[in-house]
Amino acid sequence: MTESASTEPRRGLPRINEPAPDFAAKTTHGPRRLADYRGRWLILFSHPADFTPVCTTEFIAFARNAERFRALGAELLGLSIDSNYAHIAWVRNIREKFGVEIPFPIIEDISMEVASAYGMIHPGASDTQAVRATFFIDPEGVLRAMVYYPMSNGRSIEEFLRLLEALQTADREKVATPEGWRPGDPVIVPPPQTVADADARMGQGFDTVDWYFSRRTLG
Template identity: 75%
Template structure:
């Protein structure tokens, strides 16, 4: 595995740290995903119960992500052989096939570049970190969970839908927004625009808060 570029911590709206790594589906690098959304997610270790439920959840949601032009890529600080054995075990014991690659990151190169290793949680394990990378390779969202609690895959589907809707329409989305609900219109930036806002045909509560349907 090649070393990734050094990065103290990834930051939103900047280029995601580049990487090149061995996976259960062969070699992968960040550039392979240009033109598509990518969700890169880490788990503390193979053959652990919470991680197993998450991988089953990601596998079951994989078709939904694919419909949105999004690839999935897992990671843990385990060997390729451990990943392969775990994937086979999930298929045998739970009847679920894992349809996405898992990065081998024994040297912790990718985990360090993405800030996945938090010494307060464990010295040699990656926390439950999830990164949304857009088709241009820009990091758009980061979500961290403690080792003791599993992530909500449905929330990641919802967040991706919201990000894509904001990009396509130049809008924001309110709390727990889902497709079909009104979106938030960007607030006016001048006093003159603020005066006109109420007459622009939006559902306006006040000059700074207006919504519309798509």
């Protein structure tokens, strides 16, 4: 290593099913820490910059669906590498120009500390802006899902609501969910782990296509 090379440890992306990176940050609703959300799900999402059109559409959609997230036991928390003053001005602008109140906090991250810890900075996209990243953190503070979008394309908030319900259902019922699963759809029964269990699977009352592929309807 040369004398000019950085000696700081390189941060990798956070990993699913491991504790989410801790943070303490200033927000538009006052100080927030990861520990503040213990006992509830947290949807932490970043956007490239305030006062940009794609981000504005996303924030409006998150705001309009905030109560649906809350009904599922989840809180919303935004972030961008902008000052708190910029966030406040943008929130006021959305209220004035679009008639939508932003009910959730937005993290000020000028230092990029939180964005770096969560792998939101992708040099191929920008060194000074966070990509559109979304993190699902469960009530125990464990990172359960990550979704990344390019700067040019907005996210689907409906998909995040669907994914949140799928995660909660999988946890509660000890099952998996198939592609496009919605509440009320059949779920996937975990595959047998032994030959004996596989031999017995066909007689267990599931909708079984083969020993490894069984579905059931939640009652």
